[in-house]
Amino acid sequence: MYINEHFLALPESYLFSEIARKVAAFEAENPQSAIIRLGIGDVTRPIVPTVIKALHAAVDEMAQASTFRGYGPEQGYLFLRQTIVEHDFLSRNITLEPDEIFISDGAKSDTGNIGDLLDSQCVVAVTDPVYPVYIDSNVMAGRAGELHNGKWSRIQYLPCNEANQFIPSLPKSRPDVIYLCYPNNPTGTTLTRTQLKKWVDYARENDVLILFDAAYEAFVHDEEVPHSIYEIEGAKEVAIEFRSFSKTAGFTGLRCGYTIIPKAVKGKTHDGKRVALNPLWNRRQCTKFNGTAYIIQRAAEAVYTPQGQTEIQANIAYYLNNAHTIKHGLETAGYKVFGGENAPYVWMKTPDGMSSWDFFHHLLHTCQVVGTPGVGFGPCGEGYFRLTGFGDAQKTKEAIERIQTLKPSI
Numbered sequence: 001m002y003i004n005e006h007f008l009a010l011p012e013s014y015l016f017s018e019i020a021r022k023v024a025a026f027e028a029e030n031p032q033s034a035i036i037r038l039g040i041g042d043v044t045r046p047i048v049p050t051v052i053k054a055l056h057a058a059v060d061e062m063a064q065a066s067t068f069r070g071y072g073p074e075q076g077y078l079f080l081r082q083t084i085v086e087h088d089f090l091s092r093n094i095t096l097e098p099d100e101i102f103i104s105d106g107a108k109s110d111t112g113n114i115g116d117l118l119d120s121q122c123v124v125a126v127t128d129p130v131y132p133v134y135i136d137s138n139v140m141a142g143r144a145g146e147l148h149n150g151k152w153s154r155i156q157y158l159p160c161n162e163a164n165q166f167i168p169s170l171p172k173s174r175p176d177v178i179y180l181c182y183p184n185n186p187t188g189t190t191l192t193r194t195q196l197k198k199w200v201d202y203a204r205e206n207d208v209l210i211l212f213d214a215a216y217e218a219f220v221h222d223e224e225v226p227h228s229i230y231e232i233e234g235a236k237e238v239a240i241e242f243r244s245f246s247k248t249a250g251f252t253g254l255r256c257g258y259t260i261i262p263k264a265v266k267g268k269t270h271d272g273k274r275v276a277l278n279p280l281w282n283r284r285q286c287t288k289f290n291g292t293a294y295i296i297q298r299a300a301e302a303v304y305t306p307q308g309q310t311e312i313q314a315n316i317a318y319y320l321n322n323a324h325t326i327k328h329g330l331e332t333a334g335y336k337v338f339g340g341e342n343a344p345y346v347w348m349k350t351p352d353g354m355s356s357w358d359f360f361h362h363l364l365h366t367c368q369v370v371g372t373p374g375v376g377f378g379p380c381g382e383g384y385f386r387l388t389g390f391g392d393a394q395k396t397k398e399a400i401e402r403i404q405t406l407k408p409s410i
Contacts, residue, residue, distance in 0.1 A: 188339020
């Protein structure tokens, strides 16, 4: 039996697993430490009452023969797909059909699994820094090449840094696939409609597929920043969009998200035939996925009720206020800070020329605050550090007060 040797090319551990290991080691040596975690982007607010009520009602349905549900549709129940079309897209003058929506257990799964539709020779482009799953899943599939000095030889890196205001330039040579995440994880920055239109136009002119991660769209409040790539004319011809209830409605433990694959999006075979991706993904899901649990989909449906919207918007405002606390507090202390306005993430420049991991250890040992080293998101993340607004408000305030005691020299 031969293994998939591409797995051996991956770094030994996932970024957040490595952080957890280092923090656990510190806690073992310092059991009295009061660590505040602003690293991993997990939510802390409880599921809102309207969603909990729907979840309980769905559980009760499963206890009655007349309302019991067994295997559900792999694509998701129609009641949720129709609700998503109406509330997330028709409300923004975007026309989609329910069978262009695929319910899943989260955007992480779908962004990792979408590569099943791609040829092994496809050239992939990513913004740098970038969410690690985009690259690691392509390494597993054999599309990344070899790792040299932090970069994979077959991956095109599109630098995002202070010099270009974290707005990537179009690729110098044509890739087959481009991953875009906006609002961005990890930098917390955004693209305006005008800026995003350049990418859609480029994809249409060059027959490129855009994989657009919109997991944080609910945090957008700037009218110039789109919530969906489909707000851009022509995007339904070239873009697949991924969405999640994890950060929007606190479903990190319940697990639910969805992917939009318009029927107009097509790829091609080696003999030049054009093939729609929607039925291919449908076939993939029917083979490899058993569907998201009925009770979870009923809970997701409740997010879109008027009361559900009121409740989750209060949580979103809570997290955005935390991001403001982080950003304002660090700026006041003299740090250079980015993002945190239409996103729950704050991206800071490390002080005194420190590397990302050195700053991680410095904060952990001197302030007992945990963040995420920027280099873990790619080479261009070196010298930067991510903090998340998903923590408790009081603890977030305390963490920033601890960091403010340090004297940055930037």
